[in-house]
Amino acid sequence: MNYIWGILLLGGVIMAAFTGKMAESTQALLQAAKSAVELAIGLIGIMAFWLGLMRLAEEAGLVRFLTRLLRPLLRPLFPQIPDGDPALGHIVANVAANLLGLGNSATALGLKAMTELQRLNPLKNVASNAMVTFLAINTAGLTLVPATIIAVRSSAGSARPAEIIGAVFLATCVSTTVAVIAVKILEKLPAFRVPSQVTESAGGVVPDPDKPEGGSHD
Amino acid sequence: MIETFARIMLTVSDWAIPIMAGSIVLIAALRKVKIYEVFIEGAKEGFQVGVRIIPYLVAILCAIAFFRASGAMDLLSSLLKPITNLVGMPPEALPMAIVRPMSGSGALGIMSEIIKTHGPDSFLGRVASVMMGSTETTFYVLAVYFGSVGISKIRHALWAGLLADVAGLLSAVWICRWMFGG
Structure with a gap:
């Protein structure tokens, strides 16, 4: 993340110097800062609603039911998650919401799933295999109902605004498959290995100095 | 054909949230969960995540x-x-x-x-x-x-x-x- 952020910003500064777009770029930057906060604030209400509802679903045993129902599909994808753990149920809820094109509700459910995965994560500042697998599937964007796209096409006067549904679903199936294969291969590479063995044998302490917010939520 | 399918799927999308919310609340109530208190308890986390x-x-x-x-x-x-x-x-x-x-x-x-x-x-x-x-x-x-x-x-x-x-x-x-x- 350090490299990407650095490249984006430094590349931007150098290019702006060359193209003479310094003023516009500054404007865009400050505007983005403002809209980032608006986005987060807008998400709070939806987050609260879904977190409340998912807590109900947990207490009613629905999350466990969902987890057990989709167990055969989830076990090979997330071998590190203990069998029957509610984290799996929350992952399913997020994928389902994405399939239906539910936008911010999907984000809220996804963030809940991340909290659950962080609870199982031994190294609180390092992504676990399960997290990376979950996010790879998420960013691949498996979609059955691309509602926004259909709306834009329809308002532009398309004769068949929804004709792209099949193509979008197929394309996201391809990207999801690639995502899963990529994760399973990449996680075995030495460059991406979890540094747990090293640190544990060295000090026996989980290095978690400045991230107290962790995953335990009660 | 695809247009009919699309219309059905869009309707499913429209109905998804109310049906999910409704069935979660109904099942929780049937299982004697204190629905209002538990909902509020969960919703409290929303603010922290957003911030x-x-x-x-x-x-x-x-x-x-x-x-x-x-x-x-x-x-x-x-x-x-x-x-x-x-x-x-x-x-x-x-x-x-x-x-x-x-x-x-x-x-x-x-x-x-x-x-x-x-x-x-x-x-x-x-x-x-x-x-x-x-x-x-x-x-x-x-x-x-x-x-x-x-x-x-x-x-x-x-x-x-x-x-x-x-x-x-x-x-x-x-x-x-x-x-x-x-």
């Missing part, structure tokens, strides 16, 4: 906005042009491919632009639509999701996400050629 992601959102959205506005993204897209021409991506759709993983609203803008100039039922209009839906805003998702739980070492997440983006965007073009011709 916790703010710094991560600001960091990533500012960097991307700056990168785009400075013209660096245009440079990147002209550098990638020979490669994308080779795999059969129409040059007009290239900005879409570059912006899609970085900015969802930016990509939506480009898609609307292409649809406006070339028409929604043109080949380019369809390609842009399918590219828009073919993948997610990887940078945003990674920043927000990892940020929400305080993870800074993301390991192979970005590479896996970008590989999925490339796969989705390329298959969008190829699937459009195969389905709609052009």
